[in-house]
Amino acid sequence: MKIGLFGGTFDPIHWGHLRSAEEVREAFHLDRVLFIPASVPPHKQRQDATAALDRLKMVRLAIAKNPGFAVSDVEILRPGKSYSLDTLRDFARQRRNDSLYFILGVDAFREIGSWKDFQEIFPLCHMIVTSRPGCGDLLKLGDIPVAARKLFCYDPQKKAYRHTSGTRLHFLKLTDIAISASEIRARVKAGKSIRYLVPSGVEAYIKRRGLYRSARRGE
Ligand code: ATP
Numbered sequence: 186m187k188i189g190l191f192g193g194t195f196d197p198i199h200w201g202h203l204r205s206a207e208e209v210r211e212a213f214h215l216d217r218v219l220f221i222p223a224s225v226p227p228h229k230q231r232q233d234a235t236a237a238l239d240r241l242k243m244v245r246l247a248i249a250k251n252p253g254f255a256v257s258d259v260e261i262l263r264p265g266k267s268y269s270l271d272t273l274r275d276f277a278r279q280r281r282n283d284s285l286y287f288i289l290g291v292d293a294f295r296e297i298g299s300w301k302d303f304q305e306i307f308p309l310c311h312m313i314v315t316s317r318p319g320c321g322d323l324l325k326l327g328d329i330p331v332a333a334r335k336l337f338c339y340d341p342q343k344k345a346y347r348h349t350s351g352t353r354l355h356f357l358k359l360t361d362i363a364i365s366a367s368e369i370r371a372r373v374k375a376g377k378s379i380r381y382l383v384p385s386g387v388e389a390y391i392k393r394r395g396l397y398r399s400a401r402r403g404e
Contacts (some may be wrong), residue, residue, distance in 0.1 A: 223267035246386035285310035308350035373397035
């Protein structure tokens with residue numbers, strides 16, 4: 186099977202995430218995209234972060250009707266910070282017969298040099314870097330530290346960069362959907378509508394649980 190692994194805070198999940206996953210799934214003929222909400226994201230330690238269980242439930246509600254999507258609670262169940270490397274190692278070990286594709290936005294990709302042992306990620310899975318409005322040009326290998334860049338060369342047949350380990354690094358331009366989770370949280374806090382920014386089930390869940398209305402309310 187070809188499996189996409191899509192990590193994020195998903196606080197909350199929105200149409201930008203869902204459309205990204207759908208376009209990647211289609212473009213790479215993936216059998217499934219697994220959404221993996223982070224428990225304690227190393228890069229986003231907000232004081233008022235929403236409880237992991239609420240974020241997990243919102244992902245479940247959002248993907249329920251798409252048989253090509255599923256959710257994994259591995260990061261939420263693992264104690265401590267959520268490092269992508271640990272997650273990818275677990276998947277690589279458990280799914281030796283599957284092809285794994287790690288999906289991340291270009292904003293996250295640009296930060297990869299600061300991730301724990303990031304060079305060890307590349308041999309574990311293929312990587313698909315996706316565009317995001319307001320995040321500048323997609324591309325480029327130039328976004329990662331030189332030491333890592335040297336281990337890739339362009340494969341014109343696959344239209345991707347090939348790592349010395351054999352895995353590929355792809356860049357995919359998506360339909361621009363300028364939605365961010367922070368904008369949604371700010372809108373709820375200001376009492377504004379978030380209709381059509383998130384699936385209706387997620388909107389209802391946020392309302393029911395009183396999420397994002399004030400700092401620390403969701404914990
Ligand atoms: P926040 O606003 O809190 O920073 P976010 O909207 O960026 O949150 P995350 O959960 O951090 O959401 O995003 C997970 C992944 O989804 C990241 O790789 C990010 O680049 C990507 N992503 C988020 N929103 C969009 C969007 N509107 N279009 C394309 N990619 C997106």
